[in-house]
Amino acid sequence: MTLPRVAMPSRNTVAVTLAAAAATAVAGTSFWRSFTAIAELAVAYKVPADQAWMIPVAVDGLVVVATVAAAIARRRVARSYSWFLLVAGTVASVAGNGIHAWQLTHSPIGVGIAVLPPLVTLAAVHLTILLARQGDEIATAPVLDIEPEPIRTPLDEGPKRDATPRPVTQLHVAPTTPVASVATPAAAPRQVRRVTTRKSDATDVELRARAIRCVVGEGKTIRATGAELGVSKDKVQRWVTAHRATLDAPPVAS
Known part of the structure; x- marks a missing residue:
């Protein structure tokens, strides 16, 4: 001391x-x-x-x-x-x-x-x-003092390091390339156009049959059916109404 x-x-x-x-x-x-x-x-x-x-x-x-x-x-x-x-x-x-x-x-x-x-x-x-x-x-003049030489301890006697494993935190690096979702909105209209074109190629008979099947057979709404087939809800309404009128008509005697 x-x-x-x-x-x-x-x-x-x-x-x-x-x-x-x-x-x-x-x-x-x-x-x-x-x-x-x-x-x-x-x-x-x-x-x-x-x-x-x-x-x-x-x-x-x-x-x-x-x-x-x-x-x-x-x-x-x-x-x-x-x-x-x-x-x-x-x-x-x-x-x-x-x-x-x-x-x-x-x-x-x-x-x-x-x-x-x-x-x-x-x-x-x-x-x-x-x-x-x-x-x-x-x-106020500085006084020169000789400090004692520090005591050097061997490396073996140094403080022991704690060997308890530490949790490793992963660092997520942001990608340098643009995200693919950025180009998705530009491709969506082309896909819709292809679907619309394909549905427009179908004949009215096929569309009428499919619309009747969706509304009458599957119980879908007229609006949803029109959006699925790419036609107006008014046209779907006419098709369904005509189909139901045909079913309700009495048979003709021969």
């Missing part, structure tokens, strides 16, 4: 996860420092203290959102617009941090230190996205 193997994370996956966590921590601390500087600058320029937090959230939040959009955008227009917003948000954040530091220190070094957090935030967020994407590629 083969037990299922548990997939363990590789070294690359662990390294990517740790790097992404560190980049997220750096981005968070840099965002907090830039947030504090821009919020104090907003309060200094007559923004209410309870609303000052909105300014850094809008500026630095735009940087984060634009960075994510630029990293995952596929279309050229969307990528270009994302980079435009990213540059604009970064410039605004750097300017806010630099102005705040200049007002406090009046030193170029203080300004340089103050503009580092927004730049670090931009770089850390972008790096985090790239590392996360690389981690997904590593996680």
Whole structure:
């Protein structure tokens, strides 16, 4: 019995996860420092203290959102617009941090230190996205596994076939030649014509005798007798009537 193997994370996956966590921590601390500087600058320029937090959230939040959009955008227009917003948000954040530091220190070094957090935030967020994407590629990469060699059994030990006879179904193949019944209607009229011609050759005396025998002797109907002999039923009726009148007439005395 083969037990299922548990997939363990590789070294690359662990390294990517740790790097992404560190980049997220750096981005968070840099965002907090830039947030504090821009919020104090907003309060200094007559923004209410309870609303000052909105300014850094809008500026630095735009940087984060634009960075994510630029990293995952596929279309050229969307990528270009994302980079435009990213540059604009970064410039605004750097300017806010630099102005705040200049007002406090009046030193170029203080300004340089103050503009580092927004730049670090931009770089850390972008790096985090790239590392996360690389981690997904590593996680979805195909794993080559060596399957065990299949066990081959001798031919004698294979599954036995069922020796029970199976019913055989006969397949009836349609004939390729035309059926003879197709030509039957064409031959029927010729046969009827021959019979009619043969009956018409007989004399009226013979037909009269046969008609009387069929109706009187055999009990056939006048219509059937006329159809059999090829004459009209009226003629058969006249023959039969004349015959019966002859039978009913009284004998003549000598």
